[in-house]
Amino acid sequence: MNVCAAPCPVVFDLDGTLIDSAPDIHASVNIALRDHHQPLLTLLQVRGFIGGGVEVLWRNIWNALEISDSGLQKDLMTAFMARYEDATRLTQLYPGVRTALETLADRGHPLGICTNKPLTPTLNVLAHFGMDQVFGTVIGGDSLPQKKPDPAPLLRALTDLGSHPDQPRGIFVGDSEFDAATAAAVPVPLMLFTQGYRHTPVEDLPHRAAFDDFADLPALVEMAQGV
Numbered sequence: 001m002n003v004c005a006a007p008c009p010v011v012f013d014l015d016g017t018l019i020d021s022a023p024d025i026h027a028s029v030n031i032a033l034r035d036h037h038q039p040l041l042t043l044l045q046v047r048g049f050i051g052g053g054v055e056v057l058w059r060n061i062w063n064a065l066e067i068s069d070s071g072l073q074k075d076l077m078t079a080f081m082a083r084y085e086d087a088t089r090l091t092q093l094y095p096g097v098r099t100a101l102e103t104l105a106d107r108g109h110p111l112g113i114c115t116n117k118p119l120t121p122t123l124n125v126l127a128h129f130g131m132d133q134v135f136g137t138v139i140g141g142d143s144l145p146q147k148k149p150d151p152a153p154l155l156r157a158l159t160d161l162g163s164h165p166d167q168p169r170g171i172f173v174g175d176s177e178f179d180a181a182t183a184a185a186v187p188v189p190l191m192l193f194t195q196g197y198r199h200t201p202v203e204d205l206p207h208r209a210a211f212d213d214f215a216d217l218p219a220l221v222e223m224a225q226g227v
């Protein structure tokens with residue numbers, strides 16, 4: 001699979017990979033729950049529900065709190081989205097992200113985002129960090145009918161960055177089970193960031209390389225593309 005002659009596209013997951021957004025997602029969830037007189041959740045609980053997008057997040061919350069009233073479910077999600085769309089105050093870039101992206105861009109790698117986070121909060125958080133010009137393509141969880149782990153969003157990101165649709169070339173950088181399954185389905189190599197929201201031990205997820213410090217990523221990318 002996948003050796004690029006030119007600097008190959010590098011596509012990034014967002015939540016738990018470039019940004020630690022769990023505190024903002026947690027706060028947005030709890031504001032919605034509190035406003036609807038429901039029990040609140042811990043950061044650790046909410047963190048464990050992130051990765052599959054907003055619908056998966058809320059399905060997990062409804063299960064955890066045994067909420068089966070569909071009217072209440074809808075109201076909770078609407079209240080959540082109202083705060084989540086612009087929720088950046090508690091979110092941080094992981095250390096070394098900015099420098100790693102600059103290094104990869106300077107080396108000529110086209111860069112993209114493939115996230116299950118909806119597009120509006122994705123674009124807002126990228127703008128918040130002054131990173132709206134860094135990525136050649138941004139695919140959100142609602143950009144296509146399919147979400148990760150379906151390969152379609154990552155394939156779209158790669159082709160937007162110049163990869164041929166019949167012969168996907170590039171590298172995916174992500175933190176979760178969803179990302180590992182997506183990379184394997186395309187297939188492209190996965191660089192697994194180990195400080196995100198994964199549940200599964202690193203050794204049980206298919207990946208080309210794992211890293212816990214973004215300072216190591218540029219060298220791993222060069223190794224993976226055989227340069």
Ligand SMILES: O=C(O)COP(=O)(O)O
Pocket residue numbers: 013014015016049050051052053054057114115116117118176
């Ligand atoms: O918002 C989510 O649930 C997941 O987002 P991610 O795909 O960027 O990890």
Ligand SMILES: [Mg+2]
Pocket residue numbers: 013014015016017051174175176196197
């Ligand atoms: Mg993620």
